[in-house]
Amino acid sequence: MLDKNGIAKRISRELRDGYYVNLGIGIPTLVANYIPDGMNVVLQSENGLLGMGPFPFEGEEDPDLINAGKQTITTVPGSVFFDSAMSFGMIRAKKVDLTILGAMEVSDQGDIANWKIPGKMVKGMGGAMDLVASAKNIIVAMQHVNKAGESKLLPACTLPLTGVRCVKRIVTELAVVDVTEAGFKLLERAPGISVDQIKNATAGRLVIEGDIPEMVL
Amino acid sequence: MLDKNGIAKRISRELRDGYYVNLGIGIPTLVANYIPDGMNVVLQSENGLLGMGPFPFEGEEDPDLINAGKQTITTVPGSVFFDSAMSFGMIRAKKVDLTILGAMEVSDQGDIANWKIPGKMVKGMGGAMDLVASAKNIIVAMQHVNKAGESKLLPACTLPLTGVRCVKRIVTELAVVDVTEAGFKLLERAPGISVDQIKNATAGRLVIEGDIPEMVL
């Protein structure tokens, strides 16, 4: 079973040289720590920055320089700032190659719910609805089951949707699955996890064809 | 009867302190020469400049700095450059206080034709259709009659339209008229011009109420 860093590490293998990538809050943010050496990947922060760098050294925080999670950050050489309309413009025009974000639920048609739990304080969707509606490639980083042991990979989402038929791939502590016409297609098992464990943790349609290899991290 | 400079001079009396103004090609361009001393008027050039200055001194022409008529120009302190979408954005959002442009024909409902003569080479409308569709105040600078002596202030335009019901005021070599519900309303006579001369030169509905004063230039 993978921990959060393991999920981030596995997702980092989806990166390609020359990609512009938007990382959501939570596990997706950790992916930045696993960009392979020598690979040129540019991070987009939807509050108006291309070329996000690491967190600043203590004492060098700049209140005018934050990411979409409102964390103090830095730039890299070649960074550029822009307004929010241009930021979502480039997202909407599919200039961002890969969007990685978290989810509460994903359906086996690729619907995603990650912004609202009825009865709880609603904080808002931020940029998530724009990102999922427009991304040319969306990978979801999430836990396969919730704290009560219930599957979060469902036949249909029970929570209010963030976007429909948009998720392409999901990486969890147990598995990598793609969203296909036939449902979740199992691609890889986490180290030490059996196909049966994944079956039991998946409520949506799960397609298992041939031998399912273990992830290479 | 006014010459071109006279028309421009009369139009300059429509300027107000703090106005942003777009001047079309031809007579409207001359209006810049008659901005009253001490009055702050900012000229917008729709190819991407606010704060157009005079023509450059010989030898100081900058090929990267032209106006919408493709003439070399200069800037003034506080000038700003922007792209064509923002330029027409500010025009469309009615941020430009006054647009002054030429016309081939104007109808007594305020329709304007100034871009195309059937049978002749069509050069294009440039920014004219955007300007007339969006300007909050449009003044037309034009000749009252064409070279054949025919009125250009008509009951209806005969040429293809540039915009409908948009012209507010017209200044010609003979008169100043406003476009009203009842047609062209005569406001002022050019020096030495009689009401009858204006009547004879106007094919559209002409409203004459009371004494018509002579222009003050």
Next chain:
Amino acid sequence: MINKVVASADAAIAGIEDGMTLMVGGFGLCGIPENSIAALVRKGVKNLTCISNNAGVDDFGLGLLLQNRQIKKMVSSYVGENAEFERQMLSGELEVELIPQGTLATRCLASGYGMPAIFTPAGVGTEVAGGKEVRNFNGTDYLMEYAFDSHFAIVKAWKGDTSGNLVFRATSRNFNPLMAMAGKITIAEVEELVEPGQLDPDGIHTPGIFVHRIFQGSAYEKRIEQRTVRKRN
């Protein structure tokens, strides 16, 4: 050039009355018009509708207006991290309209560019689409969303000149130039006010034509919401 300078934040917000709609720039606490917000608190205008990406924190940013019960409705994309906000919302004192962030930005752009409506795929198939026109272009569904209509926009820039030209710094740009374009009356506060000609005409983000009043703010606190740092090796 036209002089847009007003003497103070209090002078800048003249004409803002109870019940009006204001756009307020900033993302989180980054790039918010601190001086103008303080002036609104002093003035005590009530029943405001605020269009702003976020709602500040309990004791800073728009949170100050919330504390003071001056806001009737928030139009935002994300309103977390604000206990007083949550209390007022759950008690029904505060109305909240949540809008996808890109839709919020583009509706500002639409206002500034005189476009009555725009199309975006954000929110299609979700509760955000409720009651909205859905239109298919080239096989993709889009929602039609309207330009914002607000009485005032209040923005914060890094530098500005007396004719209202504005330059923003780093990610404090965010919604500020968009709201500056969208306001019927736009108020800009700047860290440094300069004379016309002192800003590079190629580097101005907001042309002065969009700005009606400008003043140099003072004592910027620039509070940081998530101070995240790394250790030196």
Next chain:
Amino acid sequence: MINKVVASADAAIAGIEDGMTLMVGGFGLCGIPENSIAALVRKGVKNLTCISNNAGVDDFGLGLLLQNRQIKKMVSSYVGENAEFERQMLSGELEVELIPQGTLATRCLASGYGMPAIFTPAGVGTEVAGGKEVRNFNGTDYLMEYAFDSHFAIVKAWKGDTSGNLVFRATSRNFNPLMAMAGKITIAEVEELVEPGQLDPDGIHTPGIFVHRIFQGSAYEKRIEQRTVRKRN
């Protein structure tokens, strides 16, 4: 940062084939991609559709492609001052679609921002409205106009860095940043190519994400169409 540098104008235009649609930046002869146009002439691709505000003059700018019979159709707002253009148009060799300048600019913006269509009042009640959807918002009629779809965009900037970030100078900006955003593949030629980090991140007009290929041009002629000067007193 991602390196977008190509060796030459000829390398930059690789993949442009007969019958394709190109957006070409510039206003008149101001800010046109001189080196790329020369490369297109050398390559001899034919039946091009060119979306560009103007069509150059007889012997410069897009006029060079017209002279060489490489353009099938022009999509422009103004095409005066070009005798060869007039001859080809009147003889039916050249197809011309005239579009209001603001509509042209905003249709580029729409492409760059992923919006399938926009609304503008320009052309309502004129022959430009023919066949288009008219829609009334708040008592005003607007035409619905579609985003442009083009294979390549070719733009000229003043400075650029190897990752494709662009800065334009004075009014040579015009349509260039809009078309840069709108191209499926965007080619940028610059007067000065620098390393990432050498351009002010607050002053970049076109972020490199929109640019696919960049090269430093040479021997810019920058011809002036209307040399207007005043006398020194």
